[in-house]
Amino acid sequence: MNVSKYPTIGYLESLQPEFYKLVSKQTIIEVIASGHNWTEGPVWSPKEECLIYSDVPKNIAYKWTEQEGAKPFLNPSGYSDTI
Structure with a gap:
């Protein structure tokens, strides 16, 4: 179980x-996290032992670890709403 x-x-x-x-x-x-609008990713970083993902509409990339949970990692994350 x-x-x-x-x-x-x-x-x-x-x-x-x-x-x-x-x-x-x-x-x-x-x-493992909530309160996001629309997430993309995720990618696992073995070196840092963290999960990185982004909330596109909020333009924030988050870093999640077992010890600290989800915290902003890159803000703004680069979304510009233009092509």
Whole structure:
């Protein structure tokens, strides 16, 4: 049984059996941060042991760590609303 200190939501489902060679069927989806409008990313930085993702409409990139949670990392993050 998977136990999480974070709220969980939904489940993973794949129509491709190969997916389960990479991700366990028992994997749980944890909500590690909230209050965002629309997030993109994420990318894991093994060197810094952090997750980096952005909230595009807010124009902020966040850095998440197990110890500190989500904190602004780059503000503004570069979104200019122009092409």
